[in-house]
Amino acid sequence: MDGYGLRPLAGGHSGETFxxxxxGERTVVRIYAERGRARGPEAPHVDxxxxxxxxxxxxxxxxxDVRRPDATTGAPGxxxxxxxxGERLDLLLPGLDETSRAAVGRSVGVVLGRLAMMPLPRPGLFVDGDLRVEPLPAGDLVDFVEAHRPGSALEQWADxxxxxxxxxxxxxxxxxxAVRRTCLVHSDLNPKNLLVDxxxxxxxxxxDWEFAHAGMPxxxxxxxxxFDRDPAFAGAVLATYTEHVADAPDDVLDLARAADLYALVDLAARRTDNPVAERAHRRLAAIAASGDLHAED
Incomplete structure (x- = not known):
């Protein structure tokens, strides 16, 4: 795409952001090609x-600017x-000292707290530019695990x-x-998707809000x-989140690990897709073997 003045942005796996x-002006262009097209024609307007x-x-x-895909010409959204x-947090964090890791953890905790305090009436997936919500698939976490085993990496696991x-x-x-409230969820809020001064x-x-939905705080x-469990950073994130979220319970980290099982299972089932999926597979295997939601591989 260089010939058109577009350069791929590093950090993602979709290859659709430039x-x-x-x-003298810089903009970011998201082209809804293969991965984006799979979300349907309303995806650009949802985002x-x-x-x-x-x-x-x-x-x-x-x-x-935002445009739907054109079925007549085949132009993508x-x-x-x-x-x-700003600098990507995944690149910045390893070089920070303990005091700075705690400081950036507090900044990130504020972002998390604000998200968790944006209430929405019901859980589900956004389907159009009016942010109408389509209910999530029926079933609980056990059903989710069972649905992700056939034909995936989980099928290779011993009984x-x-x-x-x-x-x-x-x-x-x-x-x-026990989680009763619904809020706006980014759903891919990792250091790669956070820019920091x-x-x-x-x-x-x-x-990168493509996985945003209405879900659990x-x-x-x-x-x-x-994966980011450094005591200075993670401790500051957790303390700030708890300070800003009015209904954060004492066992909020247990709940957070429980909620993250959905993403871990989905990633682990696709372990060969990318390095993050492979790492998620190792982490999920450690959790399954120990029975501990906080286990590390």
Whole structure:
């Protein structure tokens, strides 16, 4: 795409996000090709609407243009946003000292808290630019695990390991049954999708909202702390989240780990897709073997 003034942005696995430069201005162009097209023709408008919903409350880019796919010409959908400055947190975090890791953890905790306090009336997936919600598929976490086994990497698990996973899923579901409130969920809130000012350590951008939905307030906390468990960073995130979320219970980290099982199972079932899926597979195997939601591989 270089010949058209577009350069792929690093950090994602979709290969559909590009940096555009013209007349000294930089914008970000999301082309809804293979992966984006699979979400349906309304995907660009859903993403634009979510950005509009949170803008002013969270640091997100401004929507400059949005287009549905054109069935006549075959042109894919398109979303153009402003360029947000900052350094990706996954690149910045390893080089920070303990004090700075705690400081950036507090900044991220504020973002998590604001998300968790954006109430929505019912859980589900956004289906159009009005953010109408379609109910999530029926079933609980055990059903989700069972549905993801056939034909996936989980089918290769020994019976004992798989039975251990089912027991963990059942225990996690019992925890999640206590979660009554629904909020806006980013659902891919990991350091790769967070931009940070390296001087002030403030979050400057929350990116890649393609998995956003209405769900549980603990989901994004579990996603963020899935792999990033450094005590200074994770402790600051958790403390700040708890401070900002009015109904955060004492066992909020247990709930967050339980909620994150959905994503871990989905990723682990596709372990050969990318390095994150492979790492999720190892983490899920450790959890199943130990029966501990907090287990590390």
């Amino acid at each position: 940096l555009a430069e013209a007349a 634009a609407a979510v950005l509009g919903l949170v803008r002013g409350l969270l640091p997100v880019p401004e929507v400059l 398109l979303l153009v946003t402003s360029f947000v400055p 004992a390991a798989y039975d251990g996973l089912l027991q963990v899923a059942d225990a996690a579901q019992q925890l999640l049954d 390296p001087r002030t350590l403030a979050v400057t951008g929350v990116l 603990v989901t994004d906390l579990g996603n963020l702390l899935r």
